[in-house]
Amino acid sequence: MTLKEIKEILQAEVITGGDSLDLNIEFAGGSDLMSDVLAFGKPGILLLTGLTNAQAVRTADIIEAKAIVYVRGKKPTPEGIELAKEKGIPLLSTKFIMYSACGLLFSSGLRGVSKLPEKK
Amino acid sequence: MDNENGFSLQFEIKGSNFGSAGKVSTEIKEILQEIGIDPSIIRRAAIATYEAEMNVVMYANRGTLSLTVTPKNLHIRLDDEGSGIEDINLAMQEGYSTATDEMREMGFGAGMGLPNIKKNSDEFKISSVPGKGTSLEIIFNLNQAERA
Numbered sequence: 488m489t490l491k492e493i494k495e496i497l498q499a500e501v502i503t504g505g506d507s508l509d510l511n512i513e514f515a516g517g518s519d520l521m522s523d524v525l526a527f528g529k530p531g532i533l534l535l536t537g538l539t540n541a542q543a544v545r546t547a548d549i550i551e552a553k554a555i556v557y558v559r560g561k562k563p564t565p566e567g568i569e570l571a572k573e574k575g576i577p578l579l580s581t582k583f584i585m586y587s588a589c590g591l592l593f594s595s596g597l598r599g600v601s602k603l604p605e606k607k
Numbered sequence: 608m609d610n611e612n613g614f615s616l617q618f619e620i621k622g623s624n625f626g627s628a629g630k631v632s633t634e635i636k637e638i639l640q641e642i643g644i645d646p647s648i649i650r651r652a653a654i655a656t657y658e659a660e661m662n663v664v665m666y667a668n669r670g671t672l673s674l675t676v677t678p679k680n681l682h683i684r685l686d687d688e689g690s691g692i693e694d695i696n697l698a699m700q701e702g703y704s705t706a707t708d709e710m711r712e713m714g715f716g717a718g719m720g721l722p723n724i725k726k727n728s729d730e731f732k733i734s735s736v737p738g739k740g741t742s743l744e745i746i747f748n749l750n751q752a753e754r755a
Contacts (some may be wrong), residue, residue, distance in 0.1 A: 508718070519714060521713075522717035548636075
């Protein structure tokens with residue numbers, strides 16, 4: 488799924504990285520807790536978060552996330568935007584809350600980082 | 608030290624400086640990328656260093672991080688000056704945390720830091736003197752076959 492499709496599904500606004508909307512995203516994860524993101528994140532992940540400070544962007548850079556979507560209509564701080572520009576990480580913002588944003592993406596085929604148990 | 612067998616670099620980390628928290632880890636990641644270390648090792652080293660750096664920012668007054676790269680391994684040593692850890696076994700348990708509300712608002716303090724450093728490293732040592740500070744040694748083997 489491209490970042491452009493994700494933008495459309497989530498009716499999201501692009502904060503920075505508008506020239507990277509053709510990026511292909513294969514999986515996503517959502518958390519406001521960067522400690523957890525550092526523990527479960529995988530390279531290439533799309534990070535959904537409500538944490539707006541620069542640490543969210545820093546964490547995304549460390550785990551090699553492809554992009555960040557801020558949920559609940561939140562916007563990153565100017566420091567976060569600056570760091571994202573420097574590191575080339577696109578930032579989007581959606582009005583959907585975390586649960587809805589994740590659900591919309593999952594039901595459109597964007598899987599999570601963990602493997603689902605096989606149905607018996 | 609800078610010779611054909613490796614090099615060492617030192618970085619200073621300031622406690623409570625949330626604004627620049629993570630800069631040292633980003634810098635180390637860039638250095639490791641420049642010298643062509645395996646990307647999967649860089650990623651584990653970046654996560655471990657970032658967790659360790661955040662611990663200094665959150666809990667200590669200051670810290671010194673030494674990065675030593677040899678043909679065999681990456682050796683990261685972090686010595687901080689601060690309150691130290693009373694019970695290391697407890698601190699190593701996932702979910703145990705003494706974080707303040709401010710730390711949690713920053714997205715940290717879930718009690719995952721030290722266990723995550725250990726999980727990402729090939730060797731991990733921790734020692735602490737309550738009231739003085741904590742030392743971490745984090746080692747990554749550059750020979751991937753050595754990782755279980």
